[in-house]
Amino acid sequence: MAISRAQLLKELLPGLNALFGMEYNRYENEYMETYTEHSSERSFEQDQKITGFQSAPVKQEGSPILFDTAQEGYTATYVMQTISMGFALTEEAFEDNLYGSLSARYSTELGRAMRNTKEIKAMVPFNTGFTALASGGYGVGDGVPLFSASHPQIAGPVISNVDLKCSKSEGKRVTARLIFDVNAKVDITLSAGGQVDRKSGGPGNVSLSTTGRGPEICFAKIGDQTFGPIQAS
Numbered sequence: 001m002a003i004s005r006a007q008l009l010k011e012l013l014p015g016l017n018a019l020f021g022m023e024y025n026r027y028e029n030e031y032m033e034t035y036t037e038h039s040s041e042r043s044f045e046q047d048q049k050i051t052g053f054q055s056a057p058v059k060q061e062g063s064p065i066l067f068d069t070a071q072e073g074y075t076a077t078y079v080m081q082t083i084s085m086g087f088a089l090t091e092e093a094f095e096d097n098l099y100g101s102l103s104a105r106y107s108t109e110l111g112r113a114m115r116n117t118k119e120i121k122a123m124v125p126f127n128t129g130f131t132a133l134a135s136g137g138y139g140v141g142d143g144v145p146l147f148s149a150s151h152p153q154i155a156g157p158v159i160s161n162v163d164l165k166c167s168k169s170e171g172k173r174v175t176a177r178l179i180f181d182v183n184a185k186v187d188i189t190l191s192a193g194g195q196v197d198r199k200s201g202g203p204g205n206v207s208l209s210t211t212g213r214g215p216e217i218c219f220a221k222i223g224d225q226t227f228g229p230i231q232a233s
Contacts, residue, residue, distance in 0.1 A: 002088035003102070011097045019099055022109055029115070031122035043080055049073035049141070051154050054224050073154035076141035083117055085110065157184040157202070159222050166192065166218030168232040176218035177209045178227075189221040193232075 005012060011019075038045075053068040087106050094102055124138060129146035131137030137145040142152055150160040162180040169175070174193030182202035190197050194214025201208065219228030 002090050003093055003106070004090040005093045005096060008093055008097060008102075011099050014098060016099060022105075022112070026112075031119055034122060040080060045078045045080075047076040047078075047141075049075070049154070071154060074141040074143075083114065085113065157182050157186050157223055159186070159225060162220075162222070162227055164218065164220050164227050164230065166216075166228070166230045166232045168216050172213050173211055174213070174216050174218065174232045175209060175211045176220065177207075178220045179205070179207045180222060181205050182222070186223040187221075190218075191220070192218045 010016060050072055051070050053070065057066055059065060087110060089102055089106075125146055128136060128138045131145060133139050133143070133145060139145055144151055148160075149162075150158055152158050160181045163178070165177045167175050167177075172193070176190055176192035178188070178190050181204070185200055185202045188199050188201050188206070188208060190199075190208050190210050191212070192210050193212025193216065195210055195212030197208070197210040199208065216232035217229045218232060219226065219230070221227070
């Protein structure tokens with residue numbers, strides 16, 4: 001539908017002091033600080049997740065070498081979209097408007113609208129990252145929302161709700177506290193102030209702590225996943 005004089009009645013008569021509503025300070029191209037931009041000539045692009053190897057174990061004398069394996073995991077698919085919009089003016093609205101060029105005004109506004117569309121679409125993964133996929137949440141291909149605390153691994157246990165804290169107290173004591181949920185038994189390494197403890201835990205909720213008197217650093221390893229290091233506070 002073309003923009004006609006009926007939508008711009010006040011602009012057909014002299015006496016307006018100013019027009020407002022489209023000129024505000026803006027934060028331009030914020031999406032460019034969040035994403036790495038790529039071009040494509042296809043209708044969709046795909047990223048394929050693959051696995052590597054676990055940490056190598058110590059081989060005892062006379063025991064066989066451990067052979068690890070590798071495989072493909074989930075596939076992330078990016079579908080291209082065409083974003084399009086325009087505007088039309090009646091000849092009368094163009095000629096009778098007393099407050100500047102309508103074509104210049106709305107051409108500038110069209111550019112702003114297109115840039116704003118990019119910003120909104122770029123933030124969809126973050127704004128819907130906690131929403132269930134069935135309700136429109138954004139996923140990365142593994143069947144759970146982006147910010148899920150239970151992203152499945154291709155092989156091995158599902159580790160979730162990991163909470164690692166590192167604190168310091170008098171006497172140069174550094175304490176690490178680790179809490180997490182896991183659906184299988186896993187090997188755990190927890191380090192604080194140079195003290196390293198190795199244990200097994202799970203399935204279920206696991207809570208561990210350890211204390212050392214060395215560097216004010218803590219880290220943890222659950223299965224093949226490493227968390228930290230973090231500075232004691």
